[in-house]
Amino acid sequence: MKNIYFIIVAVSSFFYVIIEVRKKRFSIKESFWWVIASIVMIILAIFPHLIDNFAHMLGIDYPPSLLFLICIMFLAFINFKSSRKITMLQEKVIEMAEHITLLEGDDKK
Amino acid sequence: MKFMKDKKVLIVIPAYNEEENIEKVIKELKSDASFADILVVNDCSKDNTLEVIKKNKVKYLSNIFNMKYAMAIQTGLKYAKKHNYDYVIQFDADGQHIANEAVKILKEAIASKSDIVIGSRYLIDTGYPCPIFRRIGTKVFEKIIYIFCKQKIKDPLSGFQCLNKKVIDYYAKMGNYPEFPDANLIIEMLLKGYKIKEVPVKMRLRKTGESMHGGIIKPIKYMINMLYSIVFIIIQNPKKKRKKMEV
Structure with missing residues (x-):
């Protein structure tokens, strides 16, 4: 499973954001888009073919x-x-x- | 008032562009809630709100730029802390809240020794008409509060609240009062072990001025913000910490 490294990076960044908010070093409001970005990262790391499908849908040759x-x-x-x-x-x-x-x-x- | 026993009470009214409503609100409070001091926090209104406040001779603070509803309330709470008030009643400037009902929630706060008493529109049928979006929001938040705190709060969106000294001190600290102080704050306070009670109150519908959650986009954005905020409130107050506080 070669994408395990990407999953680790994505999950780590997700938890990093959560921990920062939990420790009140990052406000709940400001964290919103970073949490969304890390969730998207996790999804793309688990299902890398999704990006290929989107690229194909949009007519992009190089995903x-x-x-x-x-x-x-x-x-x-x-x-x-x-x-x-x-x-x-x-x-x-x-x-x-x-x-x-x-x-x-x-x-x- | 006998039940107050030398308690210092402050009514905090955050006002933004309320030139048409604020005079009536101040006059009503002066006659029906004369036991309390009144503090209007003018949140840098663009209209003549400040002039109307000055004309009516009440204590007031005026923010030098618009800080929005919650921060205007927090300014009032900081004032209450500085001047050693025992209770603060949050009161809207749009004429929705009724001065007589303020006595009711204060009485309950003193009698039940609750930290927060919420004036609720839906605890009993007070005939308050509620738009469908608000009704759904209220129900959703009521359920969420019950799931995580095991307490039924029928009107988590009510801004008509009475806070005791402990809560005033907590809210007045930097970072402790969120931009939208509704269900998220109720959950946080319940998880932290504060005692919250609801009292049925009557409210009026606002006649003029702009509502904070008007339109279609604003309520949706509000709902997303609130749910997102609740998730983090629950993460920030884990079970272990909650149990420790209970002990």
Whole structure:
């Protein structure tokens, strides 16, 4: 069973995410897409022919390229979400810093 | 009020774009729940909510940016902890909750020494009309709570709750109050050994303003988030840990 290594990697990453959430080092909300990704990894590791079938359905000659495409799209999606969140957090931090500065300014009068 | 025996009670009202409802709510609370202090947490409303609050002369806090319902409540809980309140009653700004019923849930919290008392619409038939999606959601969460906690909570989505000091202290800590504090939080608190009770209350239907779970996409997203969150709450509170707490 040559795909046993892939199954081990997929299951390990799944449990890694779960343990991180359990220890409250990773929020439940933020873990959602990583859990979905690791479940998909486990499914594809157990049933590798699924990717061949999907590739065939979509008219892709070389199935591994579909796998790369899915991975790139997923990572781009996560990256976009993170960038959006960073922008929002940046704005909030600035707003908060300005607010504190104004409050301290009032105190010094 | 005799049953209160010098207990300090705070009614926390998170408000976001509620200029049309908030005045009525404050006036009703001032006349029917005068035993408690009122704190309105304006969650950076875009309309004139803040002006209406100021005009009505109640204690208020105003978030500098929109932090959403749960974080607005947590701001109120932090205030309650700082000022040493014994009980907090969460009260909606949209006029759904009735001030007289707040007395009922507070009375029950003091008499039964419960940590959390939930004002329930479905414990007895109060004639509250319920949309089909909400009804299904309520039933599903009721069953899940029963499976994992062996306690029947008929209205796990009710925001009309009375919390004692122990719970105020716990919720006020960073990371202890989730974005959607509904069935997931009830399960967590039950698994952690807190005592939760339900009391039948009447509620009104909201007249104006936007509901938090309106539309079609929002309730579906909410349901997925909630179920996902419950799975992790159960993982985070394993049986061994639960037994230890019971001992």
